[in-house]
Amino acid sequence: MRLSLKPKAIFLRRSSQIVFLLIFTALFLSARDPLLTSIPTDLLLRIDPLAALIAMLSSRLLLTTFWPAIITIILSILLGRSFCGWVCPLGTTIDVTDRIIPKFKPRGASHWKYAVLIGLVITAIAGIQIIWLLDPLVIFTRTLTLTIYPLVGWGLGGILNLGLAWDPASGFANWIWGWFEGWLLPLKPFQTALLTTTLVFFAGILILEKFGRRYWCRVLCPLGALLGIISRYSPFGRKVSTECSACALCAQECRMGAIEPDFLSTRRAECILCLECSELCPAEATTYNWYFQEKGQAALNIGRRRALWVVGSSLLAAGAWRTGLMDRTATGYCIRPPGALREDEFLDTCLRCQECVKACSSTGGCLQPSALELGWGAIWTPRAHMREGYCEYSCTLCGQVCPSGALQKLTVADKKQKVIGLAYFDHSRCIPWATGDDCIVCEEHCPTSPKAIQFRKGTVDLAQEIRTGVKLPYVDTAKCIGCGICEYKCPIKGESAIRITNEGEQRTVKPRLLSL
Amino acid sequence: MKSPLKYDNTIQSTDRRRFMLTTAAGTAAMLLPFRLPWADELPTRTTLVVVRGGTPEMRFETALKALGGMAQFRPSGKNVVVKPNIGWDRTPEQGADTDPELVAAVVKSFVSAGALVGVFDNTCNTAQRCYANSGIEAAAKQAGAEVSFMRKQLFDELELPDGILLKSWPIYRDYHKADLRINLPILKHHGLAEVTGGLKNLMGIMGGERSEIHRSFDKKLIDVVTPILPELTVIDARRMLMRNGPQGGNLEDVKTINTLIAGFDPVAVDAEGARIFGAVPADLGYLVEAQRRGLGEIERPAGYQEINLT
Numbered sequence: 001m002r003l004s005l006k007p008k009a010i011f012l013r014r015s016s017q018i019v020f021l022l023i024f025t026a027l028f029l030s031a032r033d034p035l036l037t038s039i040p041t042d043l044l045l046r047i048d049p050l051a052a053l054i055a056m057l058s059s060r061l062l063l064t065t066f067w068p069a070i071i072t073i074i075l076s077i078l079l080g081r082s083f084c085g086w087v088c089p090l091g092t093t094i095d096v097t098d099r100i101i102p103k104f105k106p107r108g109a110s111h112w113k114y115a116v117l118i119g120l121v122i123t124a125i126a127g128i129q130i131i132w133l134l135d136p137l138v139i140f141t142r143t144l145t146l147t148i149y150p151l152v153g154w155g156l157g158g159i160l161n162l163g164l165a166w167d168p169a170s171g172f173a174n175w176i177w178g179w180f181e182g183w184l185l186p187l188k189p190f191q192t193a194l195l196t197t198t199l200v201f202f203a204g205i206l207i208l209e210k211f212g213r214r215y216w217c218r219v220l221c222p223l224g225a226l227l228g229i230i231s232r233y234s235p236f237g238r239k240v241s242t243e244c245s246a247c248a249l250c251a252q253e254c255r256m257g258a259i260e261p262d263f264l265s266t267r268r269a270e271c272i273l274c275l276e277c278s279e280l281c282p283a284e285a286t287t288y289n290w291y292f293q294e295k296g297q298a299a300l301n302i303g304r305r306r307a308l309w310v311v312g313s314s315l316l317a318a319g320a321w322r323t324g325l326m327d328r329t330a331t332g333y334c335i336r337p338p339g340a341l342r343e344d345e346f347l348d349t350c351l352r353c354q355e356c357v358k359a360c361s362s363t364g365g366c367l368q369p370s371a372l373e374l375g376w377g378a379i380w381t382p383r384a385h386m387r388e389g390y391c392e393y394s395c396t397l398c399g400q401v402c403p404s405g406a407l408q409k410l411t412v413a414d415k416k417q418k419v420i421g422l423a424y425f426d427h428s429r430c431i432p433w434a435t436g437d438d439c440i441v442c443e444e445h446c447p448t449s450p451k452a453i454q455f456r457k458g459t460v461d462l463a464q465e466i467r468t469g470v471k472l473p474y475v476d477t478a479k480c481i482g483c484g485i486c487e488y489k490c491p492i493k494g495e496s497a498i499r500i501t502n503e504g505e506q507r508t509v510k511p512r513l514l515s516l
Numbered sequence: 517m518k519s520p521l522k523y524d525n526t527i528q529s530t531d532r533r534r535f536m537l538t539t540a541a542g543t544a545a546m547l548l549p550f551r552l553p554w555a556d557e558l559p560t561r562t563t564l565v566v567v568r569g570g571t572p573e574m575r576f577e578t579a580l581k582a583l584g585g586m587a588q589f590r591p592s593g594k595n596v597v598v599k600p601n602i603g604w605d606r607t608p609e610q611g612a613d614t615d616p617e618l619v620a621a622v623v624k625s626f627v628s629a630g631a632l633v634g635v636f637d638n639t640c641n642t643a644q645r646c647y648a649n650s651g652i653e654a655a656a657k658q659a660g661a662e663v664s665f666m667r668k669q670l671f672d673e674l675e676l677p678d679g680i681l682l683k684s685w686p687i688y689r690d691y692h693k694a695d696l697r698i699n700l701p702i703l704k705h706h707g708l709a710e711v712t713g714g715l716k717n718l719m720g721i722m723g724g725e726r727s728e729i730h731r732s733f734d735k736k737l738i739d740v741v742t743p744i745l746p747e748l749t750v751i752d753a754r755r756m757l758m759r760n761g762p763q764g765g766n767l768e769d770v771k772t773i774n775t776l777i778a779g780f781d782p783v784a785v786d787a788e789g790a791r792i793f794g795a796v797p798a799d800l801g802y803l804v805e806a807q808r809r810g811l812g813e814i815e816r817p818a819g820y821q822e823i824n825l826t
Contacts (some may be wrong), residue, residue, distance in 0.1 A: 033644055164669055178664065187643055187665060363642045392642055394605055394649075431731055441727040443707045445640060449765030455707065471708065489640075491727040 009275045009288075013085060017092040024089045028144050029183050031355055031401045032362035044089070044137050045353050045403035047072045049230075050120075050223040051138065054131035055404050057124035059341075059348030060512040065405045073230060080231040084217055084224050085272030090136035091217055094206060101209040110218050110257055110270055111302045117225035118307070119314040126318035132352035132380060134222050139202065142380065145354035146198040146369065150190050157185060182362070190361045191388075193368045194380065213255035218270065228269030229300065236290050238266040238277060243285035250277035250286060260298065267297050321377050330373040332501045335384035335482065337367060338391065338418040339399040339408040342507040350406035352380035356398035363397060365389030366484060384420065386484030386500050391420065393447035393483055408508045416448075421482025421500040423453070423475050430497035436460040436467035442486035442498050443473050452479035453486060453498075477504075563819030564779035564788060570825030572754055573621035575776035579750070580625065582821055583778060589747070592630030594695035598622050598661065599746070600652055601701050601717050604763040605641035608651050611755035611770040612763045614702045616655035618752045618776070622700060627660035634690055635661045637720040640763070664690075671723035678809065679739035681732055686723035687744055697746035699782065703753040703789045705761030705769075708733055710800055712762065713789040714749040714782050715741055734801035738809055741782075745811065749785040751777040753792060783812025788820075 024044045031041040045051060052066035072083055084091050116134060123130055132138055160180075163173025181187060208215040217224050244263060251259040254277060258270035278286040302310075337356055340346050352369070360367035360382075366389035369380045382398070384391055396415045399407040410418060423442075431439035432455075446453040458472040475498075482500045490496040565582040567575040580586060600614035608616055623633050635656040639646040643665050647653035656663050671686035691697060701717030708730060709716055718741045719726055729736045753775040757764045764770065775792060779785040783806045787797035797803050797814045807814050 033642065034648060161669055177667070181665060182644060189668075363645060365642075392605065392645065395642070395645070437731050438708060438733065439730045440708050441730045444730075444762060447763060447765065449760050449769070451760055489727050491725060491730065 010279055013273070013275055016086040017095065020087045021089045021092045024140070025144070028141065028149075028355075028358065031359040031397075032183065033359070033395065033397055035359070035397055035400055037400070041359070041401045042355055042403035043068065044141060045351060045355070048135060048137045048223065049073050050117075050226045051131055051135050051351055051404065053226070054120055054124045054129055054135075055349045055351065057121065058127055058129035059345045060514040061345060061349065061405075061510055062513060063349065063405050065403065072227070076227045076231040077234055079236050080234040080268050080271055080273055081224065081227050082273045083227055084221075085274045088136055088217075088223075090140045090205070091214070091272070093140070094209060094214060094216060097206045098209045098213050101207065103210060103212060110267075111300070111306075112219045113221055113225040113228075114300060114302050115306055115310045116220060117222040117229075118302075118310050119317075120222050122311055122314035123318045123321075126315060127348070128318045128321045128377070129348045131222070132350070134220070135351065136216075136221055136223050138351045138353045139205065141353040141355060143198055143202040145358040146192045147195055147202065149186075149358065150192050150195065152184070153186050153190055156180065157189075160185075186361055188365065190365070192357070193371060193385075197371075198380075214272075217272070218256050232269045232297070232300065233292075234268055235292050237268050237273070237288065237293060238271060239287050239289045239291045240264045241285045241287070243283045244281075245283045245285075247282060249280050249282065253277065253280055265293060265295070265297055268293065269297075269300060326375055327373070332503075333499070334370070334374055334378075335366075335386065335421045335484065335500055335502050336505070336507070337382055337384065337398040337407050338396075338415055338420050339410045340420075340507055341406055341408070342509050345510065345512070346406050346507070347377060347381065349404045350381050351404050353403060354380070354382070355401045355403060356382050356407060359397040359401045360389070363395045364392035364483075364485075366391055366488070367398060384484060384500075386487035387496060388488075390485035390488040391483040393485075417481065419481045419504050419506045420502070421484070421505055422477060422503040423480050423482065423484075423486055423498050423500050425473065425475060426495075426497045426499065429492055429495075430473070431492065432470050432472050433460065434497075436462050436465075436470050438471045439491065440471050440473050441489050441491055445485045445489045447483060447485060448479050448481060450476075450479065452476050452481070473498075560818045562821045563781060563817050564784050565777070565821045565823060566788060566792070567776045567778075567823045567825060569774055572615055572618040572752070572776070573624075574825055575774075576618060576621045576625065576750065576778075578823055578825060579776055579778040582823060583748075583780070586625065586629050589629075589696055591626050591696065594631050595690075595693075596626050596631040596633045596696045596698065597691050597694040598626070598633055598635050598656070598698045598700055599691065599717065599721060600635065600637060600656075600752075601720065602637035602646045602650050602652050603640045603720060605645040605649050606763060606765065607649060609755070609767060609770065610764050611702065611704060611757040612761075612765075613646070613650035613652060614700050615752045615754045616651035618750075618754065619652050619700060620655040620659040622698060622750065623656050623659035623661040626698070631696070633661040634694070635663045636666050636688070636690065638666050638688070638722065638726075639720075666723075668723070674743065676739050676743065678742050681735050682739040685740045687740075688721040688723065691721040692744055697744075697748075699746035699749045701749075701751055702755070702757070703751050703777075703793055704757035704764070705759055705793075707761065709802060711790045711793045711795045713751045713777075713786040714746070715786055715802060715806060718744060718746075734805040737802050738805045738811065741806075742809065742811060745782050747780070749779060749782045751785055751789045753777060753789065756793060758793075779817075781812040781817065783807055783814060784817050787814040788816065791816075 027041050030039050047068045049069040052069045160173045160177050163169040205216050256270045258267045357367045366384040367382045368385045370378050370383050396410050399409045427433040443453045455471040455473045457469050459468045460470050484500045486498045487496040562582045565579045567579045600619045604612040606612040626633050653663050670689045672689050673684050674687040699714045701713050706712045756771045759769040777788050790797040
């Protein structure tokens with residue numbers, strides 16, 4: 001049973017959670033064409049100090065795009081882990097789903113997350129960035145893009161389709177569709193790779209609630225760990241007066257396990273300022289106030305043995321990471337978005353948040369997350385699937401919405417010059433070369449001017465005849481930028497008769513601070 | 517010997533006159549279709565008009581007047597589709613999409629006559645980029661049209677009874693169910709078709725795997741367009757894309773000639789467009805195929821008129 005003595009404060013906190021969830025969802029939805037440059041669509045990830053730290057450590061680059069993370073750091077220094085309790089959209093989602101998940105008895109040691117954090121830092125120093133696996137803000141954005149957004153689109157589209165088919169409702173359904181079109185419903189069906197993988201991963205985090213409230217935040221979240229360390233000595237927090245009757249209600253109910261056995265002191269590294277204890281307190285002894293807590297907090301100590309374990313296994317993991325097989329067929333067909341950093345730095349800075357995939361789905365629609373074809377280290381990284389979409393010639397969205405700078409912002413003029421690959425014909429399958437029929441769909445769609453795909457009239461040897469005057473296409477390799485619209489539009493079934501490899505791709509090289 | 521019948525002079529003379537009159541009238545009626553020399557001088561209805569000079573709006577209004585005016589379409593309360601080319605993510609100056617000013621003029625003209633005008637195109641690049649960057653979305657909306665993105669669910673598989681290679685193809689419902697269809701292409705170069713105007717522009721209301729139409733293009737294009745020909749074709753030749761069509765991108769490939777071609781026969785309008793482009797219409801496979809199947813005439817018709825605005 002929960003007593004509600006001061007509903008105002010909790011209402012304030014819940015409102016904040018909902019408002020931030022709505023803001024971040026709105027920012028997510030605005031990552032589309034036409035992109036309003038005044039809207040920071042990638043803000044959620046740029047306020048993430050952990051993503052900034054790990055990406056900079058592993059890439060040895062100074063990533064200035066993360067400057068808003070300073071706000072989170074200052075917030076945490078002043079107001080403890082209020083980010084976790086008041087802002088984090090994953091935390092909010094967990095709080096909401098918590099109510100529908102029955103519990104085993106609460107347990108779980110909160111120091112595990114510090115071990116996770118240490119592991120991330122060590123692997124980052126060793127040059128491997130795996131923050132994408134465990135950062136809550138990344139997980140939230142990735143889940144929105146790869147599962148929630150397409151599922152909502154399909155569900156809503158399905159209902160509206162029924163409406164369209166049923167005459168009395170078709171006008172209304174048509175109107176609703178027009179209203180949702182573009183921002184909530186994608187213009188063309190958005191299908192994503194790794195939908196189920198991402199969904200299962202996310203569901204797993206929510207199901208952890210079985211082991212207690214905010215299990216993820218309390219036990220595993222590395223961002224929570226970092227903010228906890230920052231806010232350990234914050235000047236604001238829970239304060240218990242002498243009225244305390246030691247009834248233990250607060251310690252029982254605290255979702256973060258932040259209350260020390262004396263009920264008076266608070267582990268500020270754990271407290272997310274949800275304010276519930278101040279409401280529950282029957283003696284009304286608990287308030288939140290500017291108050292330096294001098295003693296009583298347990299030390300942040302994960303234990304020597306566990307520390308050794310973490311360091312050892314992190315180094316081992318980092319080593320194993322680098323020895324994986326990279327199939328040259330797969331890597332050759334791996335087309336990175338325009339403006340991508342050189343592959344090493346790209347893998348180190350790319351958060352796998354899928355912002356670019358979301359934005360791309362509103363234009364050319366070629367970007368999809370990689371599965372395991374490029375190895376474990378590149379799972380969820382964006383690559384262009386030219387059979388699913390193409391890179392829109394005058395579009396620069398992916399670079400605009402990338403929070404980490406793994407994709408650099410390009411001007412439209414630069415984008416039109418940026419080579420991301422090169423088109424090759426397969427004459428054995430290309431219609432004019434193989435059958436003597438005219439086709440040149442590729443030439444029609446080639447966007448460069450003059451066109452990188454040209455044709456000459458030539459002769460084709462067929463089984464029954466020698467046909468002349470056939471329009472035979474070829475690639476002017478000096479003009480091709482690898483946009484892939486030819487591969488996308490090629491009418492041949494299955495593998496296109498013209499394919500893009502990443503031959504000649506132009507990657508952005510930024511000087512590393514440390515060449516290690 | 518006296519004749520048993522009384523000879524009646526008056527009756528006989530009347531019969532002869534009637535006989536001569538009917539004979540003359542009959543002969544004249546039989547001869548008329550063979551175009552007697554004086555037949556050309558009879559006022560022929562204008563069916564194809566080329567207007568040069570002036571603004572896009574002036575050109576359209578002039579052409580419409582020459583073709584018999586708006587009243588003949590009885591547009592009031594009708595669903596009218598104006599189908600420009602919005603296929604490419606290009607600006608108006610690049611000459612890949614129909615001139616937005618002309619789209620606005622056509623829309624305005626039909627809206628003010630009481631029609632409900634819809635504007636849409638199945639684009640090659642991303643729809644919203646094409647609609648926005650071509651300037652057509654804003655211009656047509658401003659002029660009073662309902663501009664919509666084409667939806668995959670709203671295509672109907674249309675039977676093509678006269679089709680040679682294709683027996684059915686998905687066609688956009690709002691187009692084939694409209695009361696009146698105005699085809700509003702831009703005149704431009706195309707690698708496969710060489711020059712394109714109205715007939716090729718109808719690919720913009722087709723769904724399905726359109727790139728398959730490229731293989732045996734002439735036959736397949738005519739297969740599909742046969743049952744869905746527009747009532748009026750207006751070719752925008754304000755800017756003409758001479759090379760690197762159909763999407764161009766280089767202003768050097770664009771020639772400004774401030775011209776408009778309009779007419780009822782979709783083949784004749786395209787053929788005239790091809791002449792203006794500098795091509796020989798009888799060399800264009802799809803026009804030859806269209807004429808062979810009786811969709812229209814390549815040769816310049818009797819009702820051809822040229823108007824120069826200054």
